[in-house]
Amino acid sequence: MTAAPHIFRTFDEELASLAKRIAAMGGHAERMVDHAVASLVHADPDLARQVIADDLVLDEAQREIDDRAVIIIARRQPVAADLREVIGAIRIASDLERVGDLGKSVAKRVVAVRDFLPPVSLFRGLQTLSELALEQLKGVLDVYASREAVKIAALRERDGGIDAMYTSLFRELLTYMMEDPRNITPCTHLLFCAKNIERIGDHATNIAETVYYVITGDQMPLERQKDDRSHRVVMPAPAVPDGDRS
Amino acid sequence: MLRREWPTLAIVAGGGLVAALAPSAAPFVLAGTVLALGAWLLVRHEDAPPRPAAGLPVSAGPDSAPRISARDLAAAVPYPLVIFEETSAIAYANDAAQEAFGPLQDGMSLLLKFRAPEMQELIGALTAGQVADGAVEYGERFPVESAYRVTGGAIGAGNRLFFLLFKDQSETRRIDRMRSDFIANASHELRTPLASISGFLETLRGPARNDPAARERFLSIMQEQTARMSRLIDDLLSLSRLEMRSHARPAGTVDLRQLLESVADTLAPLSGDLGVVVERDFPEDALLVQGDRDELFQVFANLLENACKYGQSGGRVVVSMSKAGEPPEACVTVRDFGPGIAEEHIPRLTERFYRINAESSRAQKGTGLGLAIVKHILTRHHGRLAIRSTVGEGAAFSVWLPLK
Known part of the structure; x- marks a missing residue:
């Protein structure tokens, strides 16, 4: 992981295998989120059950990474880049574990919204939101592999797109709830799903910051502002007479 | 480490090529090639003159046999091919692999890059010395959706080198x-x-x-x-x-300035009918980007048409072009001064059939697909679309494209 190998080759191997465990965990998390949203959109309870079961893999992986990291710290007393590598692994693992939990929470709601038939645009919106979040997650994990810290800034910028999308879905769901009180139950579940996916994007951003720190040794500047405006939405505003832009 | 194994590597790469061309018989052809040519190599070895100390056996034989470098051969394989060591560190990734999976530096762990559980299993099994049975499906969704059938195997016996071959199923x-x-x-x-x-x-x-x-x-x-x-x-x-x-990213070269001139000229009758003045703010020199001219034409035609139709009340549309950002990229902005777009709609404009107002869309003969088409073309060009708007002040659609 570091530029120069250590005198103890096993130390290098331990660090490398820690990174590999993180990557494997990342792969599982990506898969879970992907399947969770697919099970929601296609109303597929079997796939949802599989996602829920998969969460266990991530929980175990996180514990294992924590244990290994603690052992490395105790045995090797790493400093500088090595220490960042180990601390980074602990932090990334806990973010990925949360991603898995959020994916599971989406999958759990599949049964509750199965009979709800919203307009196509809503599911399309949810899919776009999850694509944005997954692209973000894939991007940071790719940087973790390639160590190209320069790419991180652009990734973090993009989180704004997820927030804007979430706010838009929030409004749309409110509209459906106001149209018909029978929509309230499924729409509330879908609202949580959207929120969970948005949170996955936040965890990806956290991982991006950790990865940046691991690679460069510097913290990322605190320039990013949360741009999720859903807390300000009180009721859906009437559409601006503007026309569609397509 | 790789160098010593070049001849074997060449053969396996060749075998891989055959396997890729005849996927149904892949395992047999692959195993057959490796075995047969491995044996040939052994025999060959005995009567070949001693290798030079530097160990660069780029020639396949001492006599009339053509000189083949394994690296060249692996590079010539038209499918992504990655060669890796027992530690899963990449020893060589050919151009097709670099193109498909982004930067794959030598020494980077394959397990870090290919994180899908099936791929982890396949790579783990190979490096543990097991023979992988069958192919694994591997897909990526970003930046563009792709799907591969992945086969892998050991290169020779006891070389501790392995390969993965990706057959594009996208x-x-x-x-x-x-x-x-x-x-x-x-x-x-x-x-x-x-x-x-x-x-x-x-x-x-x-x-x-x-x-x-x-x-x-x-x-x-x-x-x-x-x-x-x-x-x-x-x-x-x-x-x-x-x-x-x-x-696939289009390989041609497009001069954006010239392209936009022709887009604006083509749409002149439309903007004239709508009473919209199209102002051009172009730089002196040409802006060259990599791309397909017809597709990029469609991108800017769609954007300009939208700006004229939906920003008609503003009376004018400004098309500007510049080099910006770090690293510098080409940025083309189509700005109108119409009613603008409310912020909740902006992130969703590129979704298919997303309509802000179905009535006015229908009146303008919109299908709800124009911006979805724009987004697709830009993704293929490794570009992106940024939309800014304030209600009452118009909207600006910016296209960012990497410079050639």
């Missing part, structure tokens, strides 16, 4: 997807005009049978609806076609 996958998407989209979007036509037909045969004025009016509405349906089908087809080829 096209097949996309055709399947396109078919189901097309049906879903088409059936959903064509239902409305169809329902209205059949309603009018019923009225024409019933209550309005003897009412010439109503008949004329209904027939003209029906004509409008069929025109809408055919526009919709045209757009759906063009989007589907684009989606099918979306994996």
Whole structure:
């Protein structure tokens, strides 16, 4: 992981295998989120059950990474880049574990919204939101592999797109709830799903910051502002007479 | 480490090539090639002169046999091919692999890059010395959707080198997807005009049978609806076609300045009819980007057409072009001064059939696919679309494209 190998080759191997465990965990998390949203959109309870079961893999992986990291710290007393590598692994693992939990929470709601038939645009919106979040997650994990810290800034910028999308879905769901009180139950579940996916994007951003720190040794500047405006939405505003832009 | 293994490598790469060309027989051909040529190599070895100390056996034999470098051969394989060590560190990734999976530096762990559980299993099994049975499906969704069938194996015996060969399945996958998407989209979007036509037909045969004025009016509405349906089908087809080829980045060179001049000229009649003045703010020198001219033409034509139609009330549209950002990219902005777009709609504009206002969209003969097409083309060009707008002040659509 570091530029120069250590005198103890096993130390290098331990660090490398820690990174590999993180990557494997990342792969599982990506898969879970992907399947969770697919099970929601296609109303597929079997796939949802599989996602829920998969969460266990991530929980175990996180514990294992924590244990290994603690052992490395105790045995090797790493400093500088090595220490960042180990601390980074602990932090990334806990973010990925949360991603898995959020994916599971989406999958759990599949049964509750199965009979709800919203307009196509809503599911399309949810899919776009999850694509944005997954692209973000894939991007940071790719940087973790390639160590190209320069790419991180652009990734973090993009989180704004997820927030804007979430706010838009929030409004749309409110509209459906106001149209018909029978929509309230499924729409509330879908609202949580959207929120969970948005949170996955936040965890990806956290991982991006950790990865940046691991690679460069510097913290990322605190320039990013949360741009999720859903807390300000009180009721859906009437559409601006503007026309569609397509 | 790799160098010493070059001859074997060359053979296996060749075997891989054969295997890739005949996927059904892949395992046999692959194993056969490795075995046969491995044996040949052994025999060859005995009567070959001693290797030079530097160990660069780029020649396959001392006599008339052609000189083949394994690296060249691996590079010549038209499919992504990655060679890696026991530690899963990459020893060599050919150009096709670099193109498909982004930067794959030598020494980087393969397990860090290919994180899908199946791939982890495959790589783990190979490096543990097991023979992988069958192929693994591997797909990536970003930046463009792709799907591969991955086969792997050991290179020679006891070399501790392994390979992964990716056979591109994206096209097949996309055709399947396109078919189901097309049906879903088409059936959903064509239902409305169809329902209205059949309603009018019923009225024409019933209550309005003897009412010439109503008949004329209904027939003209029906004509409008069929025109809408055919526009919709045209757009759906063009989007589907684009989606099918979306994996490869176009290789041509396009001069944006010249392209935009011709877009603006082509749309001059439309902007003239709408009473919109198109202002051009272009730099002195040419801006060259990598891309397909026709597709980029469609991007800017769609954006300019939208700006003229929906920003008509502003009376003018500014098309500007510059080099910006770090690293520098080409940025083309189409800005209108119309009513603008409310912020909740902005992130969703590129979704298919997303409409801010169905009425006005219909009046402008929109199909709900224009910006989806724009986004697709830009993804294929490694570009992106940024939309900024303030209600009441107009909207700005910026296209960012990497410079050539």
